[in-house]
Each structure stands twice: as structure tokens, then as C-alpha cells.
Amino acid sequence: MTAQDDLDARIPTNMRTLLLLEALGHSDRAMTPTEMNAFVGLPKQTVHRLCATLEAEGFLVRDGDGKGFRAARRTRLMASGLLHAGWANIARHHILAEVAGAVGETVNYVVPEEAGMRYLDRVDTRWSFRIQLPVGTNVPFHCTASGKVFMASLAPKSRAAFVNTLELNQKTAKTHVSAEALMLELKRIAKQGYAEDDEEFLDDMVAVAVPVRDHFGRYVASLAVHGPSQRMTMPNAREMVPTLQSAAEKLRETLFS
Secondary structure (H helix, E strand, O other), X not given: OOHHHHHHHHOOHHHHHHHHHHHHHOOOOOEOHHHHHHHHOOOHHHHHHHHHHHHHOOOEEEXXXXXXXXXXXXXXXHHHHHHHHHHHHHHHHHHHHHHHHHHOOEEEEEEEEOOEEEEEEEEOOOXXXXXXXXXXXXXXXXXXXXXXHHHHOOOHHHHHHHHOOOOOOOOOOOOOOOHHHHHHHHHHHHHHOOEEEEOOOOOOEEXXXXXXXXXXXXXXXXXXXXXXXXXXXXXXXXXXXXXXXXXXXXXXXXXXX
């Protein structure tokens, strides 16, 4: 096997056409297969075969000289559709900004992933003294308000099965390290509709979170506020819950109507 064949094998099949379209997207003119391949590095015959397939399926069209390709109607429609879908991200961020302005602390939109709860969007507090958990950060399920809101949204049997898969690592003196204690709290969260993190994940940080649901009532994400305990006490955090719940309803209507 040549080095070029090895490279061809290492690029997943479903990525090859995307990489070619990405290369074309970087250009303001039609590109030949060879020019596109300068960005990708696949064997020549592979690139020509992929371009022919994309042309046959209506994603590429030949330019006037017959050598270069440009985006055809299907690709343009796909691109405009993806750009249009970006309005949802903008609308979501604006709602988070409204909440941050109302409560004066950092607001987060958090979703579950295999590695934990992932910060998908956020609006930071204007205070210079803040707790930094950047977008893209993954945090544990068992000791964060956002993670506990997610687990509480599960049906009781699924909730118990999920908790049994977790390593309940102790992050602070207040972290739940007992599955039984965590299950009791999740049952309470499911009834009251919000979760608290009273310095369970990080010392000197408190947080509250509520679920964001779709029109079928299914959990989609957690909407959370966190701040340093020196400024944001747990009683203060509980007072923010109605504002979060109102924003979660606004997100439901905006994103899933």
C-alpha cells in the first residue's frame, strides 16, 4: 500500500464529499478536481469519481470551460438552509442575554453528552469576579445543577439505571457519593422542577438549573445560572428560578414551535 492509498483509507468515506465541498466553499470561482484535492489529498481517481457522483446527483455543475465545478442548486439550497437554521442559535443566545441581564450572573445552556453535561452556549456576568466554565466544557452529571435536572427528567427506572453507571467522584465535601442519596434528591428535583448545586461541584460556587422542554414535554437541555457563593447565595439562587422557568418556556416556544 502506498502512502497515498493509506491516506485515502484513513479519511472516512462519508467525510470525503464533505471535504471536497468545503474546499469549493473556500473559493470564489469554479475549481477543478485537482484544485479541490489540494485541500484534501485523496488519490486522483477517487476525487474524479466523487466529483462525478456529486455532479450526477445535482450537487455540482460544470463551469463554462467544462473543466471546473461550482456549486449546483442542491448544494446552494443545503447551504442556505443551514444558514437559516442559525437563527435558532441567535434567538437562543438573545434569550440567555435577557436572563443574564435580569439576574446579574452567568447563564448557561447545557446539554447531555457521553462525557457529561456540555456547555453549549452562555452569557457571562458583567462582574469581573466570575467563575470561568467556557463553552465546550464538560462537567459531571451527579454534582451539577444542570446534570441533576437532566437525570431527574428520566423515568424512575431509567434514572436508577443511569445513576448506577456513574462514578460518583467526590469533588467537594458536599458532593453526593451515595447512589441512594442522589436518587432521593433526583426524586425531589423531579417534583419541584429545578435543581440546586450548593458547592457540590466546586467550592465557593452555587447554581440552579431548570429543564428546557420541547412541545412534547421532552427534556432538551438545562438552563442554568451559576456564580460565586461570596456574591450569589443559595437563597438568592432560588429567587432566580421563576426567571429561569419563564425563559425556558420562551425557549420552548421560540425553538420548538
